[in-house]
Amino acid sequence: MSAEGFFVDLQDRLIARHVPLHAQFEVTERCNYACTHCYLPHDGHGELTLDESKALLDALADAGSLFLTLTGGEVFLRRDFPEIAEHAKARDFVLRIFTNGWFVDDRRADWLAALEPVGVEISLYGADAKTFETVTQVPGSFDRTTGAIQRLTSRGVRVRAKTPVMNVNARQLPALHDFAMSLGVEEFSWDPLVAPMDGGESAPLALRPSTDDLAFVFAWDRERRGPSAAPVAKPLDAAPCNAGRGAVSISPRGDIFPCVAIKIPAGNIREKSFAEIWERGDVLQTMRNITISSLRECATCDDRPWCPRCAGMARHEEGSLTAPNLEACRVAAARRAVAEGRPVSDEPIVRPGTRRLRVIS
Amino acid sequence: MTTRIPKRQRSSASRVIDGAAVVIQTKLSDVALLNEVGTLVWGSIDGARSEADLVALVTESFEVTPDQAARDVGAFLDELAAASLVEFAT
Numbered sequence: 486m487s488a489e490g491f492f493v494d495l496q497d498r499l500i501a502r503h504v505p506l507h508a509q510f511e512v513t514e515r516c517n518y519a520c521t522h523c524y525l526p527h528d529g530h531g532e533l534t535l536d537e538s539k540a541l542l543d544a545l546a547d548a549g550s551l552f553l554t555l556t557g558g559e560v561f562l563r564r565d566f567p568e569i570a571e572h573a574k575a576r577d578f579v580l581r582i583f584t585n586g587w588f589v590d591d592r593r594a595d596w597l598a599a600l601e602p603v604g605v606e607i608s609l610y611g612a613d614a615k616t617f618e619t620v621t622q623v624p625g626s627f628d629r630t631t632g633a634i635q636r637l638t639s640r641g642v643r644v645r646a647k648t649p650v651m652n653v654n655a656r657q658l659p660a661l662h663d664f665a666m667s668l669g670v671e672e673f674s675w676d677p678l679v680a681p682m683d684g685g686e687s688a689p690l691a692l693r694p695s696t697d698d699l700a701f702v703f704a705w706d707r708e709r710r711g712p713s714a715a716p717v718a719k720p721l722d723a724a725p726c727n728a729g730r731g732a733v734s735i736s737p738r739g740d741i742f743p744c745v746a747i748k749i750p751a752g753n754i755r756e757k758s759f760a761e762i763w764e765r766g767d768v769l770q771t772m773r774n775i776t777i778s779s780l781r782e783c784a785t786c787d788d789r790p791w792c793p794r795c796a797g798m799a800r801h802e803e804g805s806l807t808a809p810n811l812e813a814c815r816v817a818a819a820r821r822a823v824a825e826g827r828p829v830s831d832e833p834i835v836r837p838g839t840r841r842l843r844v845i846s
Numbered sequence: 847m848t849t850r851i852p853k854r855q856r857s858s859a860s861r862v863i864d865g866a867a868v869v870i871q872t873k874l875s876d877v878a879l880l881n882e883v884g885t886l887v888w889g890s891i892d893g894a895r896s897e898a899d900l901v902a903l904v905t906e907s908f909e910v911t912p913d914q915a916a917r918d919v920g921a922f923l924d925e926l927a928a929a930s931l932v933e934f935a936t
Binding site for chain 1 (some may be wrong): 861
C-alpha cells in the first residue's frame with residue numbers, strides 16, 4: 486500500500502475511534518483586514534494567555550491530535566504568536582498556519598522558513614489591487630499580501646493561495662489562478678461556498694456568486710483538469726464530515742467546538758480538561774451520531790456526490806445540523822450540470838421538508 | 847557507528863497513539879507507523895542520546911542481545927535517515 490493509502494486507512498481507523506486527529510486553534514479574533522465575506526466577528530472577547538495556549542496544545546497532543554492549524558483573525562496580531570507556534574512545533578504537530586500576510590516582512594518570513602510548517606495558507610481574493618481591496622477594505626493590502634507570498638515562496642515555504650468564489654471575483658478566477666501560480670505558490674484552491682457570519686448575520690451572503698458565475702468556474706475547472714470520472718457518494722452509514730469525530734476547533738477563549746463552522750460550545754478548557762470535554766461534550770456526541778442517513782432529504786438526493794454541504798451552514802441558514810443547505814443544493818446542481826454537459830438551471834431549488842423555499846441568485 | 851547522535855529533522859512530526867508512533871516527513875508527505883521497539887527508539891531521539899545510548903535502552907527494555915540490538919537500532923536509524931526523518935551529529 487502506498488504511504489498515502491496507508492495513511493488514509495490509518496486516519497479512518499483513528500477517526501472512527503474519535504481521536505481528534507485534526508485540530509484548528511483560532512489564536513485571536515482580531516484582524517487588521519475587514520473582509521466583506523468573513524464569517525468571524527472581530528470585536529474580540531478575550532484570548533487564552535500564552536501559558537493557557539501552551540497547555541491547550543499539550544492537551545491536544547496527549548489526546549492524539551497530529552495535524553494542527555493555527556489561524557485567526559490574523560495570527561501575527563498576537564505578539565506571542567511565534568511562541569505559540571514554536572511550542573506547537575516542539576510538540577511535534579504537523580503545523581499549518583493561516584495568515585493574511587500583512588505582517589510577513591523579511592524577518593518574519595525568515596522565521597517562518599526556519600519553523601518549517603507543512604504549509605502557510607494565504608487568501609488571495611483578486612488578481613489586481615482593485616478586486617482584492619474591494620474584499621479586504623484595506624488600501625495597500627494587495628501589495629502587502631502578494632509581497633508576503635513572494636517572500637515566503639522564495640524561501641522555500643510551501644504556500645497555498647485560496648479564495649472563496651464571490652460575485653466580485655468569480656469571472657476573474659482563471660486569471661487569479663495564473664497570478665497565484667506566478668507568485669510561486671504550491672497550490673491555488675477555491676471554495677464555491679460563502680458562509681454567513683458566526684451568529685447567523687447574513688451580510689456575506691450578498692457576495693455569493695450567481696448561478697451563471699458558478700457555471701463559469703466549474704466549466705473552467707473542468708477544462709483545466711480534463712475529463713474525470715463522476716464522484717461517488719459516501720455510503721449512507723458514513724459520517725458526512727469529521728467534525729466532532731476526528732476534528733476539533735478551539736476558539737481564542739478556549740471554547741471547544743466540533744468545527745470552525747459549528748460554533749456550538751462543548752465546553753471551555755478554563756472550566757474542564759480538554760480530554761473530559763472531548764469525551765463527554767453534548768454537541769460532540771450529537772455530531773458522532775449523525776450519518777448520511779440522518780440527513781433526511783440529502784440521503785436520497787441524486788446530486789449528493791457533487792454536494793459540498795456543510796452542517797454549520799445548514800444550522801445557520803436552515804436551523805438544523807441535519808437539514809439540507811439550499812446554497813449547497815444550488816452549488817451541487819451547478820457542478821453536476823457542468824460535469825454532465827447540461828445547461829445550468831437557475832430554477833428555484835425546492836426540496837420537500839426544508840424550512841425555506843427560495844430562489845438563490 | 848554507535849557514536850552517532852541522531853537528531854529529528856525539523857520537518858518531521860509524530861504522535862504516539864495507542865502505544866505506536868505515527869511519524870510523518872512533512873516535506874515528502876511520507877508516513878510510517880512504528881512498532882513497539884521503533885516507537886521507543888523514536889521517542890528517545892532527543893539530539894543528546896547517542897546511538898549507543900539507544901542500543902542500551904533497547905537492550906534494557908526488550909529481551910534481545912546487545913549485538914542484535916546494535917544491528918537493529920543501527921539499521922533502523924539508517925532507515926530514518928534515508929527517509930529524511932533524522933540527521934546525525936558525531
